[in-house]
Amino acid sequence: MIVDVAIVALKAFLVLFMVLNLAGVLGWVERKGSALIQDRIGANRASIFGFAGMGLVNTLIADPLKFLTKEDFIPPAGDKLLHTLAPCMAFFPALVTFAVIPFGDVLNIGERAINLQVANLNIGILYVFAMGSLGVYGIVIGAWASNNKFSLLGGVRGSAQMISYEVAMGLSVMGVLMIYGTLELQEIARAQGTLIREMLPQWLLFMRPIIGWLPAWGIFLQPLAFLLFFAAAVAETKRIPFDLPEGESELVAGYHVEYSGGKFLMFFAGEFAEIVTAAGLITTLFFGGWQVPYLMRDGFHFPWGAVWLLPHLTVVVLQLVSFTVKIIFFCWLQILLRWSVPRFRYDQVMRLGWKMMLPAALLNVAVTAIVIVLAQ
């Protein structure tokens, strides 16, 4: 009993530790990466005994210290309680969503089988959407409590945008859920361990030599859903090209214009935590989660028949490494995207969400349903 509780606590700690630290490192990647893209030097001022570490000292030590020691200014006409509460409301959902994302298969220690996932809920992905829908409050309340016109405009934009893209996001995942037939993220990750040739219906068997050797990852089975989900996930993190709630050239900084010090840091870190969570979801739904291609529980089984057996611990470590590498890749991709494309206009954001992504997601669901029925 106590051991079980300790294991869950340890897993929760491990996941929070990884997400928060990755969020911190992403701050460095963002500043140095943007400098690289824009042909600047980037953060290079702060150093400890002359050691600047490529700006690491600046972004990981000096910046947080500066934020935490700054004056915490609350607008006199604003709402003191809600102004303080809002950053927490924005930060909390981004952190707890990761609880249902599996970071490995089962780890066997002696008699005990540890499921490498903090919480195995049978509603899995619905929990993700529930927590995602709570993320709006941080923005709306922060914007309103600041009692500032720019903030309020940012908050209104943010809530409309996030609700709109939740619809497209939910519908785009539907196809994936239909193919793997479950809402549990661990089950979805496990189902992606097979090969496509085992999933092909009768009338598609001629495709077997061409694509049969691919692992049955979501990206190969649901490419359109991946594009839609990725776009919607970027819109949910409120970053360029969907950073209308912030829009610094029109709204100064949007919903967090009146925030300084530690509270601003929470909004800032919450955004990076959202990036990590989005990367985790994309990895789990479309890129096999912790799966390494052809790696089963006892070792590699290659499609041409070769088998390479590996000890259990090696397999688990390979899975953890695979999951981490995929997450880091998608975090990097999101940051690259943020510094590569211009911002949409607001009507374009709405048109993309409602008139293009929503019908495309519906079409995807319909086509997937037809193919599944035909395959039976």
Place this chain on the structure above:
Amino acid sequence: MDFSTLVFFLLAGLLVLSSLLVVFLRNVVHCALALVSALLIIAILFVTLHAPMLGVLQVMIYAGAIMVLFLFVIMFLNPAVLERTGTLWWSTATVLALLFGGLLVPLFFNNEVAGDPVASTELFGSPEMLAKSLFNDFVLPFEIASVLLLVAIVGAVVLAKRERAVR
């Protein structure tokens, strides 16, 4: 008193408190947030009753969508503080509330266990069970409800369009 009962009373107390705050706070945004917290506590109650699906749907639909739209409208209209309501309103509302509360009194003295307790199987409250009953036993009411919602959406779009044509 065992642990689950303790949790229930803690949650129930918080639920009553936040419901009272919805009624008695003077700032509309504070009221809306108190309502959100009440809805979240109900969701947690569902989870403690082994119905995580209902809990999550509660969060997703009420706390995550409907209340956000409430806040959206409140922010647009921005009524700073509610006007004080008259004594007539207060007295009528109090009498009505007491009447409704009176309906609950017999329940407190009723110690009978529910006649037909549902066996808590693995599938109880799972998405599979919900989908099966929705799409087999209740498929007609389900479809009627969805058509009703569609009509409401179409109506809203038509109204919004007409306004633009006049301008």
